[in-house]
Amino acid sequence: MLLALAVLVQLVVLYAPSGPGGPLFPHADKVAHVLVFLAPTALALLAGLRSAVVVAVLAGHAVLSEVVQAAVLPTRAGDPADVLADLVGVALGVLVAHLLRRWGVGGSVPVGS
Incomplete structure (x- = not known):
């Protein structure tokens, strides 16, 4: 449920x-x-989704979202610096999930799986 809410907030x-x-x-x-x-x-990884898939999908969305903003949305503009910020968010999400798992929070599937 939290993952769905986080994705909805992201899309908005x-x-x-x-x-x-x-x-x-x-x-x-x-x-x-x-x-x-x-x-x-972080939430996707803690839910047990495969880290390679989660990182690939969200990194791809980081790039695609800026292309869509630049090409399709008249009130928005694409910004390469936003892509970098998005990718930093993905990397920090991996780190947070790893640390939370280490502290016993989340599923039993390893982050690197």
Whole structure:
């Protein structure tokens, strides 16, 4: 359930029209990108999904989402720096899942499987 919610939040953040006003703080959008990729990655791995598949799908989505924003969504713009932030989120999600598993949280499937 949490994984589905995290993916839904990710889709809204990436594809909903941009709202009015500026960011809450400098680079807030990059922090948001990190978080919306970190959460689904960690939750998917903790749910026991294969890490190679999770990383490949989310890394591909990082690139695809920026292409879609640039080419299809008139109120959004693609940004290579957002892709980098997304990929940092994926990497941190792998790390978080690994650490939580080490502490006994999550499924019994190894992160590297």
